[in-house]
Amino acid sequence: MIAVEELKRQAGDRAAEYVQDGMVVGLGSGSTARYATLRIGQKLRSGELRDVVGVPTSIETETLARAEGIPLTTLEEHGQIDVTIDGADEVDPDYNVIKGLGGFLLREKIVAYSTRYEIIVVDESKLVDRLGTKSPVPVEVIRFGWRNTRAALEDTGARPVLRHVNGEPYLTDEGNYVLDCHYPGISCPYELEAEILSIPGVVETGLFLGMVHCVIVAGADGIRIMER
Numbered sequence: 001m002i003a004v005e006e007l008k009r010q011a012g013d014r015a016a017e018y019v020q021d022g023m024v025v026g027l028g029s030g031s032t033a034r035y036a037t038l039r040i041g042q043k044l045r046s047g048e049l050r051d052v053v054g055v056p057t058s059i060e061t062e063t064l065a066r067a068e069g070i071p072l073t074t075l076e077e078h079g080q081i082d083v084t085i086d087g088a089d090e091v092d093p094d095y096n097v098i099k100g101l102g103g104f105l106l107r108e109k110i111v112a113y114s115t116r117y118e119i120i121v122v123d124e125s126k127l128v129d130r131l132g133t134k135s136p137v138p139v140e141v142i143r144f145g146w147r148n149t150r151a152a153l154e155d156t157g158a159r160p161v162l163r164h165v166n167g168e169p170y171l172t173d174e175g176n177y178v179l180d181c182h183y184p185g186i187s188c189p190y191e192l193e194a195e196i197l198s199i200p201g202v203v204e205t206g207l208f209l210g211m212v213h214c215v216i217v218a219g220a221d222g223i224r225i226m227e228r
């Protein structure tokens, strides 16, 4: 049996092959996307890739990319990203995904929205028939009035849980809270997303719908590439 870590590496390495000279690349967050960032750094250092600039989706990824010697840019300097490689927590058959268990969903979504070709890298355990089966939907909310926001999220059918790290409420890179919203499976993701976004205090949801162009899945039988 191949270890999950090895599957993540294979998916990340394969995704890095989509990066070409001169591209603006969105650098995702999480343990799978990390391998793509490492591989891009390696290719730049060896001269296999040239003139690539990266837009990191988190402070964590920014630190990694700097250490790997990947030149960085911002959305202010480069508003259009050619390719983004990011991880996900769940992927359904329609290429809709849940993201945000890593805590960086807001920047990841802004980057995905600015991207021509969004690649998601996962191991096969992330594939589901229906979103919400294994993972909650992380919802980033501002701290002011967050209990009221939580109550409104309950009205959407969720069991929202305030995320904690080391006993303290988790704060995103933007200083917001995350409410992990557990649903008993999501049958209409677009309707649910609209409902959640209509609640004052909600900044963004971890539902990435219609934003993904390619999913690279690493499994025991090798790499599968799903493109639409």
Ligand code: DER
Binding pocket: 029, 030, 031, 032, 033, 086, 087, 088, 089, 098, 099, 100, 101, 102, 103, 104, 105, 108
């Ligand atoms: O979107 C996220 O926050 C996810 O957690 C995602 O990036 C997956 O991370 P993983 O590759 O470490 O499972």
